[in-house]
Amino acid sequence: MNCSDIRDLLDEYVDEELSSQQRDLVDRHISECPSCRAELETTEHTAGLVRSLPRESVPDGLAEAVQEQVRLADQRKRRAVALRWVGVGGWLAAAAALALVLRYGWFPPEPGRPPAETEIVITREEPPEKPLDEAAPPAPEEPVVAEREREREPAFPAEEKDVALPSELNALSEGPVRDIVAERERQVIEVTAVRLGRRLAVEDGTLTVMGVDRETTYAAVRQALDFVAEENILDERRDGEPDGEVTAILVTLPRAKLDEFRSRMAQLGHDDRERAPGVAPESAERALRRETLEMETPVTEKSDDADAIKLPDEVDAAEDAEMVTVRIELDIVGPDRVMRGNDVPAVQYRLQDIDAPEDDAD
Amino acid sequence: MVDPLQNEAEILGQCANGDADAFGQLVNHYQELIYNVVVRMLGKREDAQDVAQKVFLKAYRRLDTFQGESRFGTWLCSIAVNEAISERRRQSAARRSGAVPLSTLDNDLDCPFDPPSDGPGPEQPLEAEEMMGRIRAAVNELSDDYRAVVVLRDIEGLDYNAISQALGCSCGTIKSRLHRARLQLRAKLKGLVTS
Numbered sequence: 001m002n003c004s005d006i007r008d009l010l011d012e013y014v015d016e017e018l019s020s021q022q023r024d025l026v027d028r029h030i031s032e033c034p035s036c037r038a039e040l041e042t043t044e045h046t047a048g049l050v051r052s053l054p055r056e057s058v059p060d061g062l063a064e065a066v067q068e069q070v071r072l073a074d075q076r077k078r079r080a081v082a083l084r085w086v087g088v089g090g091w092l093a094a095a096a097a098l099a100l101v102l103r104y105g106w107f108p109p110e111p112g113r114p115p116a117e118t119e120i121v122i123t124r125e126e127p128p129e130k131p132l133d134e135a136a137p138p139a140p141e142e143p144v145v146a147e148r149e150r151e152r153e154p155a156f157p158a159e160e161k162d163v164a165l166p167s168e169l170n171a172l173s174e175g176p177v178r179d180i181v182a183e184r185e186r187q188v189i190e191v192t193a194v195r196l197g198r199r200l201a202v203e204d205g206t207l208t209v210m211g212v213d214r215e216t217t218y219a220a221v222r223q224a225l226d227f228v229a230e231e232n233i234l235d236e237r238r239d240g241e242p243d244g245e246v247t248a249i250l251v252t253l254p255r256a257k258l259d260e261f262r263s264r265m266a267q268l269g270h271d272d273r274e275r276a277p278g279v280a281p282e283s284a285e286r287a288l289r290r291e292t293l294e295m296e297t298p299v300t301e302k303s304d305d306a307d308a309i310k311l312p313d314e315v316d317a318a319e320d321a322e323m324v325t326v327r328i329e330l331d332i333v334g335p336d337r338v339m340r341g342n343d344v345p346a347v348q349y350r351l352q353d354i355d356a357p358e359d360d361a362d
Numbered sequence: 363m364v365d366p367l368q369n370e371a372e373i374l375g376q377c378a379n380g381d382a383d384a385f386g387q388l389v390n391h392y393q394e395l396i397y398n399v400v401v402r403m404l405g406k407r408e409d410a411q412d413v414a415q416k417v418f419l420k421a422y423r424r425l426d427t428f429q430g431e432s433r434f435g436t437w438l439c440s441i442a443v444n445e446a447i448s449e450r451r452r453q454s455a456a457r458r459s460g461a462v463p464l465s466t467l468d469n470d471l472d473c474p475f476d477p478p479s480d481g482p483g484p485e486q487p488l489e490a491e492e493m494m495g496r497i498r499a500a501v502n503e504l505s506d507d508y509r510a511v512v513v514l515r516d517i518e519g520l521d522y523n524a525i526s527q528a529l530g531c532s533c534g535t536i537k538s539r540l541h542r543a544r545l546q547l548r549a550k551l552k553g554l555v556t557s
Contacts (some may be wrong), residue, residue, distance in 0.1 A: 017522050046453060046548045049497050050516040058397045059411050063389045066418040070382045110533060153427050335456050 001025055006036050010043045363520050364395045366433055374434065377425050385425075389418050392435055395518065396442045403446030404515040405502035415450050417442045432527040439514060440528040447506045474513035493554060500550035511536055 006029045013020045013026050030037040367387065368371060376384035396417055402409045420427075420441055431485055455506045501512055510529055514520045548555050 007363060011537060011544065012522075015522070015540075042548060042555055043544060044413045046544050046551065048518050049493075049554060050501060050512060050547065053402075053497055053501075053517060055394070056398050056401045056407065056410075058393050062393050062411055062414060063386065064395065066393075066412075066415050067382065068388050069415060070385055070422050073419065074380065074382055119391060172450045 001029060001038050003029075003033060006030070006033070007039055010036075012042050012046050013040065014044050363518055363524065364392065364435055366435065367391050371430075371432060374425070374428070374430075377422070382422075385418075385422055388434065391404055391414065392416075392438055395435060396438055399439055399442040399513060399518060400446045402494055402501065403443055403506075404423075405498070407468060409449060409453075413445050414442070417445050420445070432524065436520065436528050438522065438523045439518070440530070443510050443514070448509075450506070496551060496554060502545050503550060504543055504546060508539055508546065511539045512543045512547070515540055 006026055009018060009022060009026055013023065030040055373387055374383045397410060397414045400413045401407055404410055421438055501509060504512060510523060514528060516523045522533050522536050525536045
């Protein structure tokens, strides 16, 4: 073997990855070749310097913190399984859960102040006529929420921080709450968000946000976008396993309010790409792989449907206003996004009426 | 690399049946390994605890995907490397966007570690501490792929086969990356590396 062949083996020699036969070859060569011997010593020394770095001591409480997270994860899992068999009576609960956000608000942690660990669990009220142990699956055409009419009163106005919460929700909430509500067809998909330091984890891909009025809808959308951007940014998921990257948000609002919605979103720093064609798209190399979850049953509600959500401030003005569920497809969740004051991320998005024919503008 | 627990297969079976306490045994056993991988991959202690927690939580949720084709510790290392790289990139993007004051980050990079409590005392030469700082900085400046092989091989002592399992690359790729990483380290540590 010549010097070049030997040098190709030096790292493996240092790392003791060579067979005894190969090792003998290297030993024989370096005993006769000062140049390769020097190269070996340099390789050994380089590796030795890195290996000399002292070990880091594990901070106190790491294992306990993990155990607590595991316990919470188990709780959520059990609830999610149970909820699969619960008939959906949850629009009211969803709206009320959203009100939890309004009550507690969502604010980025103050600089220098460690954020509180927060668990969010959104669950549903169980209709009394459908006990948990009822084995039969829920009837597919059950009315969604009989009590919806009660929501004509904005029970949880955004300005009122100390409004009393329903006792059921109080019992379900553990500490300050940020809500993410997801729903697919008539089954509840429980989306939980666990605040881990400054990070959030999400276990599902599409978020549906609903507000009892416009303000709460905007607030929920903003929160969801913050959540999405924080969770998705530059996460290439090298392990190839989906872990909740969010690429779309569903928002239900009056069709007539779409422009106002865009305007408010722009105020929040989120641009509609279709309305801002000059905005450069993200670079291909930085683009994230997206997995847009498909909604098997698009949700479009008419206000003349007894079960449709009526935004309270819309009821008088447009009793027959058409409610539309738009899909906010997030176009930029990578490094091109803009961070603005208070770490509020901005994303570009494309609004798409999920009932409208698919267009390929993108 | 830390050896597996004696009854690790049994413990993993218990975990698969939802025994969170059994998983706690694994956490206790592997926390030192994972914390060190995360710290070296992040290049700083800050946030390492959060990321390490996330690693274990993710492992717990995905235990059903662990097929035993590698050692459990290797599998954990794989998650740790990925999580740390993701976190680093998040922070890097935030820095580029200006959300994090540059001065703060620069300080982090210049002095990513507190002086070790058991480090050299006043009677010992200051060069030892400076040398460690240079080595850390050199490792920290490597690309993600190169840093991962250096951390897993030279710091955690995984063999090539385990590293290839953890990083999902062939052994040949691992050898190549390690060789190039060491060449870069040699250049960065010029003056420290004797030849």
